[in-house]
Amino acid sequence: MKGFEHPIIKTSIPGKLSRGWVKRMQDVEAPNITYTDKDFPVFIKSAFLNNVWDVDGNMFLDLTSFFGVASIGHRHPKVQKIVKELDIYHGMGDVHPTPYKVMLLEKLNALLGGGFMGIFAQSGSEAVETCIKTQMLYTHKPKIVVFEDAYHGLGFGAMNLTQRKYFKEGLEPYTGQWVYTLPFLENNEEQMLNNLIRLLEDKKDIGMVFLEPIQGRGGIRIFSNRFLKNLRTLTKDFSVLLGFDEIFTGSYRTGYISYAKAMGIDFDLITLGKGLSSQFPLSVCMGKRKIMEIAWPKSRGEAKHTYTFLGHPLFTRVGLAVLDIIEQEKLHEKVRRKGKEYIDMLKEVLKNKKGIKDIRGAGFMIGIEFEYNIFELVKKLLKKGYITLPAGNKGHVLEIIPTFYITDELFTRFVEVLDGVIE
């Protein structure tokens, strides 16, 4: 059935037409943006649910949801219908808004358990920057504590929180000086907490601790439930805000609207994005009502914070539909159940493979950690028709982020192919 098919590769990868587009791109796009070599990339022509077609007519299986965004698959028929039938596409979000903005905020507030207000944005980076502004306006403190290998986007504000040197090379002298970075000690969370206590005792300029409950681009690294609970207690004790960046983990990617909420953590600020509108640029910073009201007092006529596209009617309308589809089809339950099964399957099939350090994840956010950089593996999989991504600070984690419509048959075949390719 269309959208649920195994890959069919008809040409060399990349094919002739993709290679032609690479040449044209190299002439007009700044060289750092899209990586190219003789094996990479393919140019995409179309996509439907789990499948993606390139300009040469090859059909791939997408195991990335294209950066964790297309959770309900590419060009879902109900989304296509909305795009076709909606009365308005672009709006005036902070002047003459459309009801969709309000309806989606109401829905998100309810899903988060109530007591939240929000501000929409387009990208993850912008939602993170809205959180940064919110905490500064609320606490009047300049510093934010983040963890090693955190990824919070590359906007000029968000970039300060992102912890990978490469992204800041050449820009360090100009970036903000408002971050304390703590090491991520995978096997010693006790020490991580002690480090944080020492920092909070020592520095009086900290307004917030901000983290992804599972580091995505950092390599699917999971903070334990116990650690998160202790973090909440500590931040409360020191009167510091706790913010979660759930651009990746949220919007049901891990089976829940918020992974932190599912772990029973009561946070102050949260970002959602990526799968929120499943394919359209929509993100949000939600905060506790009291915090939002103090940080953002009533508008005196001009918004102190806005975007031209804030609360975009099409994107928010699709956002509502995405949540409906997930609820109606109980896709979140499938994500939780199948996520566990797929991790078990990967562990079983790959158990004797050398060079694999760990297989872990939550819901449909799965990582296979290798002892080496796996870009060659990603390229080999692409040649077999599987789109995957590397993650981790050494590019050593294979990220598997399928759409919520992946089937057992498609996944099982992928695991067989992966098994063969690693061999």
Ligand SMILES: Cc1ncc(COP(=O)(O)O)c(C=O)c1O
């Ligand atoms: C946790 C997290 N925060 C923020 C971002 C940045 O989002 P964007 O690329 O939409 O700005 C990402 C992107 O991968 C992310 O994973």
